[in-house]
Amino acid sequence: MGIDKERPASSVRVNAGGFALPGTSRMNHTGSWRLERPLYVTSPSPCHGACPAHEEIPVYLDHLAMDRPRQAWEALVAANPLPAVTGRVCPHPCETACHRGSYDTAVSIHSAERFLGDMALREGWPYPGLDGDQREEAVAVVGAGPSGLSCAYHLRRVGYRVTLFEALPEAGGTCRIIPDYRLPAEILSREVERILATGIDFRPGQKLGREISLEELEEGFSAVFLAPGRQKNRIYSVDHALPGDLHHGLDLLWEWRNVGSLPRWDRAVVVGGGNTAVDLARTLLRTGSREVHVVTDEELPGLPSPTGRGAMPAIAREVAMALEEGVRIHTGRRIGRLILREERVIAVELLHALKEIEGQTPVHRAFSGTETILETDAVIPAVGQEVDPAGIERLLGNRTFLSLLPTGQVEGETRIFAGGDACPGGGIVSQAVGSGHHGARRIDALLRQKTLSPESPPSPIPFTSLNLAYFEERPAYVPRERHGEARTGFSEIETTGPADEIRTEADRCFSCGHCLECDNCWTLCPDGAVLRTAGIPGIPVPYVFDYDYCKGCGLCAQECPSGHIRMSPEP
Amino acid sequence: MTPIGSRPPSVDTTALRKVQPRFSGIESGHGACQGCGQALAARLVLEAAGPDVIVANATGCLEIFTTPWPQSAWTVPWIHSLFENAAAVAAGIEVALRAQGRTTRVLAFAGDGGTFDIGFQALSGMLERNHDVLFVCFDNEAYMNTGVQRSGSTPHGAWTNTSPAGRVRQGKRHFKKDLLAIIAAHGIPYAATASVAYPSDLRAKVRRALDVSGPSFLLLHSPCPLGWGHDSALTISVDRLAVETGLFPILEMERGHVVGSMKIRNPRPVHEYALPQFRFRHLLAETPEAREELEHLQALADANIERYGLLSDAPGPRDSGGADTVRRGGSRWG
Numbered sequence: 001m002g003i004d005k006e007r008p009a010s011s012v013r014v015n016a017g018g019f020a021l022p023g024t025s026r027m028n029h030t031g032s033w034r035l036e037r038p039l040y041v042t043s044p045s046p047c048h049g050a051c052p053a054h055e056e057i058p059v060y061l062d063h064l065a066m067d068r069p070r071q072a073w074e075a076l077v078a079a080n081p082l083p084a085v086t087g088r089v090c091p092h093p094c095e096t097a098c099h100r101g102s103y104d105t106a107v108s109i110h111s112a113e114r115f116l117g118d119m120a121l122r123e124g125w126p127y128p129g130l131d132g133d134q135r136e137e138a139v140a141v142v143g144a145g146p147s148g149l150s151c152a153y154h155l156r157r158v159g160y161r162v163t164l165f166e167a168l169p170e171a172g173g174t175c176r177i178i179p180d181y182r183l184p185a186e187i188l189s190r191e192v193e194r195i196l197a198t199g200i201d202f203r204p205g206q207k208l209g210r211e212i213s214l215e216e217l218e219e220g221f222s223a224v225f226l227a228p229g230r231q232k233n234r235i236y237s238v239d240h241a242l243p244g245d246l247h248h249g250l251d252l253l254w255e256w257r258n259v260g261s262l263p264r265w266d267r268a269v270v271v272g273g274g275n276t277a278v279d280l281a282r283t284l285l286r287t288g289s290r291e292v293h294v295v296t297d298e299e300l301p302g303l304p305s306p307t308g309r310g311a312m313p314a315i316a317r318e319v320a321m322a323l324e325e326g327v328r329i330h331t332g333r334r335i336g337r338l339i340l341r342e343e344r345v346i347a348v349e350l351l352h353a354l355k356e357i358e359g360q361t362p363v364h365r366a367f368s369g370t371e372t373i374l375e376t377d378a379v380i381p382a383v384g385q386e387v388d389p390a391g392i393e394r395l396l397g398n399r400t401f402l403s404l405l406p407t408g409q410v411e412g413e414t415r416i417f418a419g420g421d422a423c424p425g426g427g428i429v430s431q432a433v434g435s436g437h438h439g440a441r442r443i444d445a446l447l448r449q450k451t452l453s454p455e456s457p458p459s460p461i462p463f464t465s466l467n468l469a470y471f472e473e474r475p476a477y478v479p480r481e482r483h484g485e486a487r488t489g490f491s492e493i494e495t496t497g498p499a500d501e502i503r504t505e506a507d508r509c510f511s512c513g514h515c516l517e518c519d520n521c522w523t524l525c526p527d528g529a530v531l532r533t534a535g536i537p538g539i540p541v542p543y544v545f546d547y548d549y550c551k552g553c554g555l556c557a558q559e560c561p562s563g564h565i566r567m568s569p570e571p
Numbered sequence: 572m573t574p575i576g577s578r579p580p581s582v583d584t585t586a587l588r589k590v591q592p593r594f595s596g597i598e599s600g601h602g603a604c605q606g607c608g609q610a611l612a613a614r615l616v617l618e619a620a621g622p623d624v625i626v627a628n629a630t631g632c633l634e635i636f637t638t639p640w641p642q643s644a645w646t647v648p649w650i651h652s653l654f655e656n657a658a659a660v661a662a663g664i665e666v667a668l669r670a671q672g673r674t675t676r677v678l679a680f681a682g683d684g685g686t687f688d689i690g691f692q693a694l695s696g697m698l699e700r701n702h703d704v705l706f707v708c709f710d711n712e713a714y715m716n717t718g719v720q721r722s723g724s725t726p727h728g729a730w731t732n733t734s735p736a737g738r739v740r741q742g743k744r745h746f747k748k749d750l751l752a753i754i755a756a757h758g759i760p761y762a763a764t765a766s767v768a769y770p771s772d773l774r775a776k777v778r779r780a781l782d783v784s785g786p787s788f789l790l791l792h793s794p795c796p797l798g799w800g801h802d803s804a805l806t807i808s809v810d811r812l813a814v815e816t817g818l819f820p821i822l823e824m825e826r827g828h829v830v831g832s833m834k835i836r837n838p839r840p841v842h843e844y845a846l847p848q849f850r851f852r853h854l855l856a857e858t859p860e861a862r863e864e865l866e867h868l869q870a871l872a873d874a875n876i877e878r879y880g881l882l883s884d885a886p887g888p889r890d891s892g893g894a895d896t897v898r899r900g901g902s903r904w905g
């Protein structure tokens with residue numbers, strides 16, 4: 001007696017004698033009991049939300065963990081074309097936000113990023129996504145730092161013709177003066193070269209405001225993206241008494257990069273608390289100056305500071321290394337007066353001082369009666385930069401930065417966009433990269449006659465949406481640092497991790513808000529209402545809910561380790 | 572954020588069901604409550620045992636919700652015994668198959684009522700006569716099908732309709748019957764306990780039980796959202812706590828000797844287990860009686876932990892924190 005389990009209900013035959021050939025229970029569509037239905041919903045991970053370059057971190061970590069490094073890199077460069085650079089220099093706010101940090105230790109995301117960046121350079125992988133339809137419109141990008149490079153790259157990915165104007169003979173922007181012990185020049189050049197080779201018409205030595213004008217760009221191009229960074233040294237004055245041979249910190253770093261030599265001082269005092277001050281101090285120690293002091297009215301960064309006082313904007317880890325290397329940092333001090341003999345400085349007068357953050361604006365205070373004297377041969381201001389107004393006076397007005405509309409354009413403009421350090425919120429490479437990507441998306445939207453509405457920031461999946469029962473504490477990868485020689489010369493301090501360790505580290509990722517393909521939902525549904533698929537086009541996970549039978553119990557959502565399933569009221 | 576209402580009309584689920592990379596002995600469309608632990612447990616047992624099996628099923632929820640006349644959720648040969656005699660029916664089938672020289676395996680399924688209480692003499696006889704049958708008790712700790720009456724398996728302090736909680740009594744007065752000790756006394760080749768919260772462990776035990784010849788016994792803890800009074804989404808989470816508190820020890824026995832246990836990596840206090848369950852909620856009241864009874868429950872859990880040495884000294888892949896971790900890309904359930 002064959003039993004056909006697929007027959008519809010109407011075919012159940014009741015035999016003489018009163019027994020029925022059974023039909024399958026699948027004739028009962030128990031899905032009708034449901035009040036809520038489970039949905040597979042990809043939610044932004046906190047690391048993605050915190051990454052200024054908007055990398056889809058769990059996506060590439062998943063590829064990496066599954067030993068698909070090339071796909072991992074391709075997912076990574078869909079957002080950030082400079083991973084070998086950012087993997088080295090980004091202060092990785094993603095790791096601060098990482099949910100794994102609330103469990104054991106944050107995933108060492110930057111180690112994975114850097115590993116993939118290096119691997120791609122070594123293997124010579126070409127950028128994916130550049131073979132789509134080409135578009136007629138041409139876009140001008142000004143400034144070949146990370147922001148301009150990122151914008152140009154992302155415009156190329158959607159097929160625009162791009163001309164990239166750069167005042168200097170080489171691309172790379174301010175990243176070029178990040179010292180080799182943190183970012184080897186060769187790594188930067190190779191990633192930059194690879195971007196320029198995507199079909200960008202690169203015009204070095206062409207400065208807006210010198211060789212070209214804004215009007216010419218508006219005339220010749222459908223849209224303009226400005227990424228000039230901040231190249232003009234902020235004026236440094238201490239009661240207008242300045243030595244004749246005043247060097248600015250940024251200029252000295254450029255001199256080291258371009259000329260390869262620096263003055264050797266017995267004692268130098270660097271003023272400022274940012275990356276420029278710290279990198280210059282470390283570079284001076286490495287190039288033969290005997291003693292280097294940094295003076296700032298801020299506090300050391302990275303300390304739990306309940307005082308509300310401003311911390312040095314330099315990257316915390318870099319400050320710690322500067323101290324290890326012998327840089328002397330005077331926090332909470334301000335230079336009240338330079339003591340000059342003829343044109344030369346012989347000492348500085350230090351005062352107790354502090355920087356407080358009141359609302360948005362910092363307030364600097366110094367306290368008289370606390371003066372001390374520090375003898376020195378040089379005072380080097382590294383007190384920040386402003387946007388060079390040359391060529392963009394019309395856009396700046398009386399501001400020192402380019403102010404943007406929520407839709408991405410420079411205030412008062414429709415076809416001129418901007419990003420990076422030149423705009424508020426800038427200051428790190430990944431932000432420059434992200435702003436370039438954003439600019440490219442906005443330009444694309446504009447040129448496709450789409451309306452420009454502001455993009456809303458992602459709201460990351462909360463920690464409580466994860467089911468931690470499915471994870472175990474596991475030791476984190478700790479980046480290895482070179483000691484000894486590396487700390488007195490220019491070879492790189494942090495190293496790129498070995499493949500197996502980085503893969504293991506990537507596997508520590510919880511995949512917050514993304515499917516791990518762990519099979520939990522498929523295994524645990526009491527109603528067999530989750531079906532595994534071999535991949536269905538248009539459905540990003542290899543599972544489907546069979547709503548004919550799902551009773552809406554919510555068990556799958558509860559037991560999904562990564563919070564990828566959400567219950568939602570029946571439509 | 573893109574919600575994916577994951578079954579576009581283009582997905583042919585009937586075709587998809589035929590190519591699922593697992594055996595499903597119980598079909599969808601059964602009438603179990605939302606989040607039923609027993610429905611899940613039975614499917615998991617058959618996933619490891621099937622398809623070449625015959626099931627004898629005692630009266631109880633599982634039997635009822637899988638066979639709404641004239642339909643059946645079973646994709647394996649299945650017979651409904653009486654409430655009290657699943658073991659006897661299974662024994663008869665086993666003998667008949669043996670006489671025919673067939674290798675089909677025989678499973679007996681029963682609830683805790685059909686095992687600890689009314690079905691016990693038939694079970695004892697089956698074990699004693701050395702029938703080659705795997706008897707699985709789906710332990711939801713009460714007579715659920717008839718509306719939540721206490722059984723010999725109901726834990727101390729739990730509310731049921733026949734062990735109410737009030738001023739005089741704090742739920743069930745007596746203790747959960749130590750069935751495993753009685754099973755052990757039969758000296759059968761293999762006996763074990765398992766929980767739906769640890770499916771890999773569960774399935775490994777089903778395979779191990781079927782690997783031995785002779786009688787084997789599996790006590791499978793299966794939460795009942797209706798009778799325990801917890802949210803249907805919490806079936807697995809609640810049962811994980813049953814294990815992690817020590818209230819339901821996960822053990823393996825060969826010939827009556829405990830040869831293995833799932834160590835508890837992070838022991839949890841019993842009030843965490845009690846909190847989501849209506850049947851224990853009275854124990855969380857701010858009264859001296861409730862407090863005393865909760866302490867009593869804790870003492871029973873501690874006694875289990877001590878008796879079976881359940882505390883782990885170092886984290887391991889088979890303890891309560893490691894046995895159920897996920898692997899990306901599937902294959903975790905091996």
Ligand SMILES: Cc1cc2nc3c(=O)[nH]c(=O)nc-3n(C[C@H](O)[C@H](O)[C@H](O)COP(=O)(O)OP(=O)(O)OC[C@H]3O[C@@H](n4cnc5c(N)ncnc54)[C@H](O)[C@@H]3O)c2cc1C
Nearest residue numbers: 143145146147167173174208228229420421427428429432
């Ligand atoms: C010493 C130092 C260390 C740093 N360390 C780090 C670090 O560790 N991590 C980190 O994330 N960030 C660091 N930063 C900051 C980081 O370098 C910048 O945030 C980033 O480079 C900004 O990118 P951008 O593209 O906006 O501008 P830039 O990189 O400054 O690039 C702007 C480019 O535009 C060109 N340009 C300017 N005006 C014109 C014009 N009118 N016409 C044509 N071209 C023009 C410039 O020549 C330059 O090439 C550091 C900065 C300094 C100074």
Ligand SMILES: Cc1ncc(C[n+]2csc(CCOP(=O)(O)OP(=O)(O)O)c2C)c(N)n1
Nearest residue numbers: 630631632654682683684685713714715716
């Ligand atoms: C001899 C006999 N007595 C009583 C009943 C009524 N009855 C049917 S199922 C059941 C309780 C079943 O409890 P359990 O075995 O624990 O299974 P559950 O429903 O909880 O899964 C009872 C009392 C019966 N069917 N036969």
Ligand code: SF4
Nearest residue numbers: 047098099509510512
């Ligand atoms: S666990 Fe993974 S997805 Fe979650 S925040 Fe950390 S890196 Fe991102």
Ligand code: SF4
Nearest residue numbers: 525550551553554556
């Ligand atoms: S576990 Fe199954 S029945 Fe419950 S909500 Fe999920 S798919 Fe639906």
Ligand code: SF4
Nearest residue numbers: 515516518519521560
């Ligand atoms: S339970 Fe696992 S397989 Fe299912 S959606 Fe969540 S992560 Fe993906």
Ligand SMILES: [Mg+2]
Nearest residue numbers: 682683713715
């Ligand atoms: Mg029962």
